[in-house]
Amino acid sequence: MKLTIVGGGGFRVPLVYGALLEKKDRLGLEEVVLHDIDASRLERIGAVLDGLAEEHGERLPFRFTTDLVDAVQDADFVFCAIRVGQLEGRVVDEDVPLGLGVLGQETTGPGGICFALRTIPVMVRLAETMAKHAPNAWLINFTNPAGMVTEAIQQVLGDRAVGICDSPSGLCRRVAAAVGRDPGDLWFDYFGLNHLGWLRGVRDGSGKQLLDGLLEDDARLETFEEGRLFGGEWLRSLAMIPNEYLYYFYYAADTVSAIRSSSAPRGAFLLEQQRAFYAQDGQPGGEALASWRATRHDRERTYMAEARNAAGDESEHEGDANGGYEHEAMAVLEAIALNSRAVLILNTAxxxxxxxxxxxxxxxxxxxxxRAGPVPMAMGQVPSHARALVEMMKDVERTTIDAALLGSRELAVKALSLHPLVPSVNTARAIFDGYRRRLPALQEAFA
Structure with missing residues (x-):
C-alpha cells in the first residue's frame, strides 16, 4: 500500500506518523510519501519523525518530495492537510472581520469563507492530479473548512473524497465518559455540517436513551467541555448538545468581545510559536521530537480558548489520547482497506x-x-431551528465554492452577506475588500 501525505511538512504530521507506526503491519504499508511545497519544513518534520521512530524502536520508511505528481502517482490513499496562505493567512482571516466588530475565527464566519476562497482552487487541482495519476486512490481530507472543501473536490473525485473532523467523535467520547459508559457500546445520533452539528441522542445496546438524564444533571454537565461551554439551561432548551463550534453562533457577541479583549487572537499566537519551532532546523531526532512536543502542548492548551474565555471557563482544553484527526484518518483508512464496516461520523455526500x-x-x-467507502445513515427529520441553520449555511457554502472556482467578487460578497454572523451587506463588502488588500493571492484570483 502506498500512502501519500499532502502537506507533509505540517506541524501535526508527526501525529499521523505515530498512528501509522502502530498500524503498518496490519495495513501492509510499503511506501509513505510526504509532499509539501516547502522543502525546509519537510526536513524539520522529518527530524521529528526520526525521533518518533527511535522512541518506538521500529521505523516506517518515508521519503520527501515537492513534486505533486511524484507524490500521488499510483497511491492507494492520500491524506491531505494543507493551509493555503499558511498561518500568515489565518491571521488576516481573523483580524479583518474583528476590526469591523464581526467574529474572526479560522473556520467559522467570514474567516472560514476567506480561508475557503483561497483553498478550494488548490484542492480542486489536487483532486484533478489524483484523477489523472491515481484514479483508484481515496482522498481523506483534513483540510479546512472540511465540509466546503470536501464538497468542492467531490465534483472531481465523487465519493472517493471523504472529509474528516475530530470534533464530533471527541464530543461523543466526552459524553460517554460523562454517563459512565464505553463509547464503543453506544449509538450516537449526531447530524449537521462540519463545525455545525448537534448530538441529539445517545443510546445503549438495549435502546435506552441516555442523553435526557445527562441534560438534567448539572454536575455531570460540568465534567466536560461542551457542558461547561453552553451551560445546562441552554442545553436543556435545545434538548441536544451542540458541536463546540456552535458557540460562535449562539454566543457571537460574547465571543467577539472576548477575542478583542485578549492579548492576541489564536492565529497570531500560533504564527509566532510555529515560526520559532521551524526555525530550530538541524536538531537531531530526539531533540526535534522534544521541541515538537513542547510546542504541541502549548498549541493544544489554547484550542477554542476564545470560546472558553467568553463562557467563563478557566480550564484548559481537554486532550484526548484516543482522539485527534490522525485517529479519525486511520479509522477511515482501516475501514476501507479491511472492509470492517465501522460506524464513523464523516463528511460525505x-x-x-x-x-x-x-x-x-x-x-x-x-x-x-x-470497501465501497462511507454510506451515510438516515437521520430523519431534525429540529426546525437546526434545519434552518443547516439550510442557510449550506447555501453559504455552495456560494463560497462557486465564488472560489469562478474568481467572482460578486459571489464572494454574497456568501459573506448571507452568513448569519455578518450583520449587513455593507459590512460584507468591507470585509471582502479588506481581505483583498491584505492577501496578494486574493488580489490575483479576484482581480
Missing part, C-alpha cells in the same frame, strides 16, 4: 441522510464504512 438537503450536499453524519 448526503444521499438521503438529511431529507431536506439534496443527495450531493456534503453533510456530517454517522456512516457505515467499508
Amino acid at each position: 448526503n444521499r438521503s441522510a438529511l431529507p431536506f438537503l439534496d443527495e450531493r450536499a456534503v453533510v456530517e453524519v454517522p456512516c457505515v464504512v467499508g
